[in-house]
Amino acid sequence: MKKVLLALFLIANGLGQALAEAQPAPKQPHDMAKMWQTSLARQPLAATATFDAKGRLWLASAKDGHVMVSHSDDQGKTFSEPVIVNPETEFVAADGENRPKILVAGNGNIYVSYTRSMETPFSGNVRFSRSVDGGKSFSAPITVNDNLEAFTHRFEAMGLNKRGQIYIAWLDKRAASEANKKGEKYSGIAIFYAVSDDEGKSFKANLKAVDHTCECCRVAMAIDTDDYPVVIWRHIFDSNVRDHALVKLDGKMKPVRLSHENWNIAACPHHGPSISIASDGVYHATWFSNAPERHGLFYANSSDQGKTFSSPLNFGNFEAQPAHPFVLSLGKRVYLAWKEFDGESTGIFGMISSDSGKSWSAPKKLAATADVSDSPMLLGDSNRVYLSWNTLKEGYRLIEFSGENK
């Protein structure tokens, strides 16, 4: 009975969704002052770190309406006084799937991107700032999206290639909005992107990468060996199947389906994927699904530029809320990290492959906390790998991901 009922729900969900989308999203501006209060009270833990070419660790985080950048020369034990990126306070999105991003170019330029939430619910703009003086000061942030209507331009991902081009891709509602204005149905929203060829002084006109993406799951980007970025995201297939897809932003590739759990759901899971492209050109991807038949965390790789993927590996303890997986490759070594909760505390688990993702070590707990925490990220420093994790109780930690247990 339970299964039948569930199946009925799932089938009928598609129909319900078609109806739901015929109605415009309710416009209900929030009380700005209240929003501020709530936002500031939340103590955002979202922090992104990266190593520069000299091994210095750079950290971007959000506090009191500012993106802050600091650096560490002792693997995260101590940090420099943070430098403010945006001089005027903004509603910096730094919870859930939102986080400020930071990358350092070979010439030492520092690039920061983030989403600025706006007053209308779900609305936001993609912001960008750079430092050309080694992080002493940052340029006034610019808005990268060239459509400024009060709806989603959020969940940006940023990439930097060897030629110094900066790519930013994000979820954008403009195509959906245009379709709705014409009275047409449009499932989900779209991915738009822009490139900067002048070291972040400006970005070129926005381009649409793909239609019909899920609305609130982070976009992930990695730079391929040919210097083009590859993005993966949660897509909407058919009426409401929210599995993953991939496209290279080379202006040629058509999006391909990456995962087949068939998660038919009229919701946004707020749970985006992660991708890493190895120096040998193998794509490594990880994602989350809660489809009735195939659920939990998944990993797969592709040796043919994303045309086909290996049979997905299902990992993590599904009875412990496995969540927010992150993948990093260093040559043939591949690292996975994810979150689990055992009823009392949150752990970050990791596992390692030394053969391009064909076989894996047993999962190992890398760190734990007994309160709120950010999602895990992995960083590579020539041949060492670190877990970058911010927690309310312990603060920011950079923890070496040791591979000795293999």
Next chain:
Amino acid sequence: MKLFSFLMGLSLTVLSFVPQATLAAQEIKPFVRGSYQQIVAARQGKPFILNFWSLSCGYCRVELGMLKKLTRKYPNLDLALVSTDTLEEENQVSAALAKYSLGKAEAWVFADSYTERLRFEVDKTWQGELPRTYFFSAKGEVTAVSGKVAQKEVEQWIKEQYSSR
């Protein structure tokens, strides 16, 4: 029973003409460790729907709109609504519920920022996707659904669960 339903429906219709400010004063209970068990224990042997939603979830608003219709059509439907927002957003939560005329439903809001812990007590296999709805039958069977549920199917469930009572 039918007359009772009719009267309840009538009173609810009347209520819906009352200015919203009156309904906005609805009590929002803090959802902490043990709250889930409390909600379930208070309803032993009775069918009810437990719905988790959030201010930042577009599909949840669509679903609240549907629940508004259903509570009017089936006034004896026992509905508990848990917002996964924060205590600081209590007023916005309350205003949203008033907007969907759900002031009669039992309303809760997450009051522990360690949301993993709250979710774990509800369901170890719920990763936080919203809306998340649990259908508790009179026999204690629980069906969990992620995402907006179809009105037709909820109505079928309500009819099954409440007709025998």
